[in-house]
Amino acid sequence: MTPPFLAAGRGEPVDRTPVWFMRQAGRSLPEYRAVRERHGMLAIVRAPELAVEVTLQPVRRYGVDAAILFSDIIVPLVGIGLDIELEAGTGPVVREPFRSADDLNRLRPLDPEADVPYVLEAVRLLVKELGDTPLIGFAGGPFTLASYLIEGGPSKTYARTKALMYEAPDVWGDLAGALAQIALSSLQAQVAAGAQAVQVFDSWAGQLSPADYTRYVLPASAELFGGLSDLGVPTIHFGVGTGELLELMERAGPSVVGVDWRVPLDAARARLGPETAVQGNLDPARCLAPWPAVEEGVRDVLARNGGRRGHIFNLGWGVLPQTDPDVLRRVVQLVHAP
């Protein structure tokens, strides 16, 4: 039988709603923190046996319907030689941010087997360990990756990123296109190694107006999903604060659109075509509440989907570090048997 996560991702009927959690691997799990006491984040990514262990932890503990590779969206950029660190509490820090057209020369196509062999090795090991549980591969979307390269790290305003978009649309277009190609190569290799679905995190795309998204991001994202469609696996397109962009993110060509907690799932479905599956969308902060409030939130999400095909339950964004793992375990049980 097709695993429920894959069936839902294809809009096929399921006998239970599948569920996994963005950032289920890492952050809130004590067994992850134990690993992190001895290893940095990128060190774990580069050591396949550690990445495998950390990826499996939430599958064991929660019984989620999918595993997601422990990695980071900047890993392919590190693989082609950019100097980027992951700083705890901050996120990616790019030592020499992109400032002009010349910086495009610092990008080159990704050769996954040569540049990020540890990622593919982890995927291969995981697929053996996971049995029937599908593994999700992932990559960063063009706006989000470009914003890290241009801002040098996370930003409140994305002012430099947008300024480059407006000032030098050709440079921007080349950058977004190159990043989409890197993401595509990475995802193709992850699927070839055994990943059974992929998610593109264009996490910060919601910073753009629909007109700017259409002009500056959609072409690159459409190329990316166009390439992915040949792989025959469910493809998920996600960002936060994207209520106004859902139709445009759908137009890029994924089979599943991820929805953050701000958009009620029934409203999201009304904006999307009937063939498109949805993923989401409990507010991660609700998992900090007493159980009755969590339960109410989970039931509300399920009710808003109204039993329609093509729903993958998830949070509306990543697990918060202070989340009690036992709450997530109960959420999985509730989604499976509401």
Added chain:
Amino acid sequence: MTPPFLAAGRGEPVDRTPVWFMRQAGRSLPEYRAVRERHGMLAIVRAPELAVEVTLQPVRRYGVDAAILFSDIIVPLVGIGLDIELEAGTGPVVREPFRSADDLNRLRPLDPEADVPYVLEAVRLLVKELGDTPLIGFAGGPFTLASYLIEGGPSKTYARTKALMYEAPDVWGDLAGALAQIALSSLQAQVAAGAQAVQVFDSWAGQLSPADYTRYVLPASAELFGGLSDLGVPTIHFGVGTGELLELMERAGPSVVGVDWRVPLDAARARLGPETAVQGNLDPARCLAPWPAVEEGVRDVLARNGGRRGHIFNLGWGVLPQTDPDVLRRVVQLVHAP
């Protein structure tokens, strides 16, 4: 003749679209920076002649259709004795964040003439100086003020704020209600002193789902706008990332709903009643672009309003510090004579 800003705020016809900019006072102006070299932000707020000078600077330079008092949404909370600082680059920092029901005892009703006399003195002085240009008074909305008190400052996730909402809805309700009353008292006093319109900045309300906004914030905001309606002045209700909340923020009872840049103005108007005016909504980052891109953005906002009554032109959020003041001057000219 009624100044265009006030006419538009009431949905009356205007002979030109009025325009002002959130954070027009401060930040990007060299004449403001000169003042800031000698005085802290709260010191300026507390010295009426300095607050007047800084408030007038953008009116002189840009020819905007309204002035907005130089102050901060935390000022009434400082006035009732809370230890809050404004740290440059960070924002409000609350020395002892609210953690339990007992902390509610640290709030008391605001007595504006006794607690924030300098604010009212600045308003009185400004009204004399401004002539026909209306002065906007402002206050923070309940979610945003509560979030600063609970988080201790700005937050990425609002996890503590939401956890309190879900765990202790009665405590939350009392807190939101008390903050709405403080905002109401402050705005009543500002209008009594001569302010001709008011804006409520519930800047971070867009962090909530519509269901949570309806349950946890709308009651307090409706009380606030209910009280304001007696004042007979245009009332503006604004937050960022509020695409899904616009109808709910309208339901609170303002005469104008502020729209951030993520929601095209025509889409925003379609979600709001025909009697409700709108304010916005050029992406502030677009003002960092070369002039043709700025002009295109301004014309797009105007075109999306389509000449309907009840439009106050503004950015979709505050002026970015790196903005060239000359660009804002040209934006005002273009909005006035497109």
